[in-house]
Amino acid sequence: MAKSQQTYSKIEKEKARAKKREEKQKKKEARKAEGGSGGIQFAYVDAYGNLTDTPPDPADKIKVDAEDIVLGVPKKEEGEEEDSQRTGKVSFFDSSKGFGFIIDTENNEKYFCHVSGLLDEIFENDKVTFELERGMKGMNAVRVKKV
Numbered sequence: 001m002a003k004s005q006q007t008y009s010k011i012e013k014e015k016a017r018a019k020k021r022e023e024k025q026k027k028k029e030a031r032k033a034e035g036g037s038g039g040i041q042f043a044y045v046d047a048y049g050n051l052t053d054t055p056p057d058p059a060d061k062i063k064v065d066a067e068d069i070v071l072g073v074p075k076k077e078e079g080e081e082e083d084s085q086r087t088g089k090v091s092f093f094d095s096s097k098g099f100g101f102i103i104d105t106e107n108n109e110k111y112f113c114h115v116s117g118l119l120d121e122i123f124e125n126d127k128v129t130f131e132l133e134r135g136m137k138g139m140n141a142v143r144v145k146k147v
Contacts, residue, residue, distance in 0.1 A: 074112060090126045102141045117142035
């Protein structure tokens, strides 16, 4: 006769599964006997942002028009615009490669400068005026003019 395919580990795993099913069934019966609410509990948010179990008073509701809600960043107004003309000093410029760096005199930030953004020819240690424009890797100096 052929030997049984049941090994010790298979038998142990099956016993563990049966025990788990039995415990789960006991927990289920205990919850039913407890007589819980059986439904989903609700939580409400009060006017101060705290969670409560009591619903809010409908008399305290505030009417908000959908048009009054601003999504995203508010548009800049014309009066808010920064002084776009900045001054700085050329810290490095390689004319053979066509790029360099300018250090802003106000905040000592270093900005990339490409030969395509030059209005005058510049060299190292020149004082310049420039404007900033967002580039792929940060802010770039454009419209660079020697002072």
